[in-house]
Amino acid sequence: MIRFVARENVPRWLTFAVPLASVVLAAIVAGIVLAATGHNPLTTYRHIVQASITQPGAFSQTLVSMTPLMFTGLAAAVAFRMRLWNIGAEGQLYWGAIGASGAGLLFHGLPGPLLIAVMLAVGLLAGMLWASIPGVLRAYFNTNEILTTLMLNYVAANLMYYLIFDSTSYWRDLTSPSARVFPQGKNLPAAANWPALQVGSLTIPFGLLFAIGLAMLLWGMIRATRYGFEMRVLADSPSVGKYAGIRTRRKILSLMALSGGIAGLGGASQVGDFSHVLDPRGLEQAGFGYTGIVVAALARYNPFAVVVTSFFIGMLVNAGFALQGPGFPVGLTGTMEGILLFCVLGAEIFTRYRIAVRLPHRPAAAPPVEARPAVPHGGMS
């Protein structure tokens, strides 16, 4: 018989060993799936490493893939840390993209650095604004934020489509006849293109550096600021927060806005760093917001760890593009991602429990109470 026995204290090495072992296990399980669908697991893994790291330009491409995931991963991690289940990073990212692209188009005359700052600010505000709707609902009306944030994702997606496909909005390119037939967004001016850091053959997007800085900042915020302290108290027990005079509603609202703002920055980075245009289809197909939840979960809501997990998922995403083809359906890369998530999260139980194996045996059945001889009390007072 196998059973789980709670560990009384968790050795430190285990918190590192278990995630590592679970990644190895995920590789083995995914390997079985690959073999079953007629792919050589080892060749596939070699392809993944090649396509995401070793091939020329592959590493840079992985950095591109991980950048938006880091923003959405941070957005989810910060909210989840306080048990605020904002799964609306998707819609908040759309809003950030809408805001930043609008700002890039509107202020096209500004010099580069200033224009970038404006795009960042507007992207941040747009995401915050969108997240404030479920924030207010949760803080003042105690509405379930999982439902509201999820539903608002669809609203945001429709808004984005409306701006480009179903209206003659400011964002839509109406200059050429072909653009009228095949709707697309206006291209941003060159000054709105975010710079990239060139290290040898490696291209590091500005958004990525910004996100890494942001991760450090958030990590420090949770650990060492008053705001982070209040967050930790409320996460530990809301009634203690109330007792200590923490204004819980404001905290919920502000954290929701912060989370949405981070996702909005991700949208701004997507426009400024990569697409340079508001592209509803591309953004929706990428599903950065939802993948960000996976990134945050793998990082156990630690902003610092999001840097690592977003790289990992970015690798898989990037390799997924390269692997896809007639013989390798998209669903298979998704399956591999799922297996990874399942193994890593499932393995968490091993840090808190250990397995005890024993042979089944049954202690002798206790005789019924009534049948036992009574022992009178000698020393009763």
Added chain:
Amino acid sequence: MRNDPTMANGQPAFPPGGTPVPDRAVEAPGDAGIAAAMAARGITKRFPGVVANSRVEFEVLPGEIHALLGENGAGKTTLCNVLTGLYRPEEGYVELGGEPCRFHSPRDAHEAGIFMVHQHFSLVGPLTVAENVILGWSRQSGMWFSPRRVEREVARVAEQFQMAIDPGAKIWQLSVGEQQRVEILKALYRRARILVLDEPTTVLTPQEVRQLFSTLRGMAAAGTSVVFISHKLPEVLAVSDRVTVLRAGQAVGTVRTADADARSLAHLMVGRDIVLTRRERAARNHLGEAVLGLDDVNAKGDLGTPALTGVSLRVQAGEILGVAGVAGNGQRELAEVVAGERPGTSGTVTIAGRPQRGTPWEAIHAGLGYVPEERLGVGIAPGMTIADNLMLKSYREAGHGPVLHTKQALQNAAESIKRFDIVARGPKTLARELSGGNIQRLLLARELSGHPKILIAASPTRGLDVAATDSVRKILAQSAEHGVGVLLISEDLDEILDLSDRIAVMYRGRVVGVVDRDDADLDRIGLMMAGVES
């Protein structure tokens, strides 16, 4: 009666066959004494930095009520968690009916007929008493069960032990005392051979305690062994057959209750004699301005029914106002309204001259210190460190700008640990690892470090042992000495009489009357507690 007081290592002293114990010296150990129902043999259990049990020997005989007496953190609960399979000892083993056994989980222990009633019950609120009793194990077999039949069975067991309980009642409708009866019933229904109760009397009224004791005696008479964890000497003396005293993780002795008295047990338990702190009535001219005023305050309870009706009270700096009453007569709501956690429907609360609009934040800033009835989970964040918990209210002032002064906080925490005798590894120990007394000291340390003008202490010594109770009493008395106004809410009348200057008695949300301590006596206050105005 018997001259074999310590038998930590000896054989059980009852003669064989369950015949009545003769009133004479027991035969020498080694002869055919009946085997212990359960025994701990050299149990050692360590937690990080603490040895909770050190080579503990402990035996309980069939049909015996055996009290485990000891201070907070002496290792009573740990030992029982080992006995009931929740913990596994590092050394030693548990013996059942003379044979070593190894439990991997409480379920194994249940199968062997060993049950424990914890301080926090494990009952399902929306289910009935009978459903809770059969949850996980039923005397009926097969897939189907008939609720009627179960209720009949449960009722029969309850009747057998003269426990007043309605098997069809829903748990949430029951009082805490009745819920405890359900927990015991659960064990009896499953034919418990050994029942362990962890501090069972802390949640009961004196009448309920008497009822519990008679149930326990009935169980013991039917052959069930009862292990009774307590730190209250009178109760141990009243109900047990033998007492094993634990001190600092070690069993320091087992005595027959008949041979013991409160003094000798207290001495064994604490290692020194103890007298609880009393306080002289403060001289009237020493009192300062009013630090707390309630004017015709009304408030509703959790269920929307009136909990406070026209309450007017005044506490002056330097005095202790005791609030007496049977539990559930508005005391909790009174504390919550003053602390700003529960909105009043009308009337005004004034703290140190500042009228309150009813938020915790406002009350704290006006100078309120508050020791809530519920310590862990309301007053103390269980998953945070001692240092974090100590700055729960001061973190706003502590930092310049948004950054916390973590180093300063750790230093302060180390000082507070020393000054308030908090037993912990250090400032980074998690609050949930602390024992009840230390949690209360931690709470008081924080509330007093904020230099409050008014301190509300709600049941501040409930569940604490003698030494911890005394240290809390001392702290309260000293606070009043230093000019803090104290609102002491307690169900322990002795405590109120020992510490307060004036006593307000509550009944059904009203203040029946406020009497001076000099004019107060138990009878008069007892009548007021029953709603009779004097």
